[in-house]
Amino acid sequence: MAAELGAHRGDHTQDVVGAAARSLPGVKRRRGGRRGDAEFQRRFDVSRTVAREVAKSLETAKVVTVRRRIGLVSQPVEEWDALSTQVIHWKLHSTHREEQLRTLTELRLAIEPAAATSAARYAPIDVKSRLPLLAAELRHTGENGRLDEFHKLDIEFHSLILRNSGNEMFASLSTIIATVLSGRVELHMYPQKPKPEALDAHDAVAQAIWQSSPDNARQAMHRIVDEVAETLQLS
Structure with missing residues (x-):
């Protein structure tokens, strides 16, 4: 996955955001998968700055919530921001x-x-x-x-x-x-x-x-x- 998304640096941050959203347990209607900036950085082979932008975008779209001392917790897909064009795009390219x-x-x-x-x-x-x-x-x-x-x-x-x-x-x-x-x-x-x-x-x-x-x-x-x-x- 890292090799596949290595090209999505810099101007392609939103591509990484979409790939991250589709990879979360929330896409499968489960709650509770934990993620952090470091994991996004490692998994998608991006800089720490990009990883933070990915996390922030996912939180804005209600794909994850941030919990103190835990990190990012994925949310069920029905709790995502249904009127977000980003979320619509992600869902159209998912199961x-x-x-x-x-x-x-x-x-x-x-x-x-x-x-x-x-x-x-x-x-x-x-x-x-x-x-x-x-x-x-x-x-x-x-x-x-x-x-x-x-x-x-x-x-x-x-x-x-x-x-x-x-x-x-x-x-x-x-x-x-x-x-x-x-x-x-x-x-x-x-x-x-x-x-x-x-x-x-x-x-x-x-x-x-x-x-x-x-x-x-x-x-x-x-x-x-x-x-x-x-x-x-x-x-």
């Missing part, structure tokens, strides 16, 4: 992947249709006019197999709606939704070619928001997230 995808898809089902509804009411006109153009770019890149561009546009599309919904709570979740979307790509859990019905639904969402039609925006966004749940076999 909790399927459960994390299920809960995140449920979050999307609850949040994104409501955000689309609000965006149809409150989004600025320049944002509303941008969405049909984005949907057209999504279709073009998706149908032509330019998946890297497609995925970036998809993140922009959903983030734009959340950030311009007129609801600061929805807006604050835009980075989480972006993490979910990019995580599916990293895990090779995204279709090699977007389904026509998914592209149609993005078109419908964009048109509904552009036309200030809240009900149509909500229904079309439901179609997008329902299709995701079906693709992931979570529904």
Whole structure:
């Protein structure tokens, strides 16, 4: 493990943090595994400074707690900071992947249709006019197999709606939704070619928001997230 992670020094501290989080007993739903800076330093072949940064990051994410004279004590995964994009990323790359995808898809089902509804009411006109153009770019890149561009546009599309919904709570979740979307790509859990019905639904969402039609925006966004749940076999 030390040899594998020896390259993760300096600017790659967060890679070590992720590897450390996934290696803790908490990932397996156990409590009480003890760790210290010295162990992180030895196991991951990093400097003492980096080891301390790793420990601090894990404590901030509630992956571990610090106990006097004991050191770092790992916590059960259900006590981790569930809304941390770091924690979401770690879970997506652990044995909790399927459960994390299920809960995140449920979050999307609850949040994104409501955000689309609000965006149809409150989004600025320049944002509303941008969405049909984005949907057209999504279709073009998706149908032509330019998946890297497609995925970036998809993140922009959903983030734009959340950030311009007129609801600061929805807006604050835009980075989480972006993490979910990019995580599916990293895990090779995204279709090699977007389904026509998914592209149609993005078109419908964009048109509904552009036309200030809240009900149509909500229904079309439901179609997008329902299709995701079906693709992931979570529904």
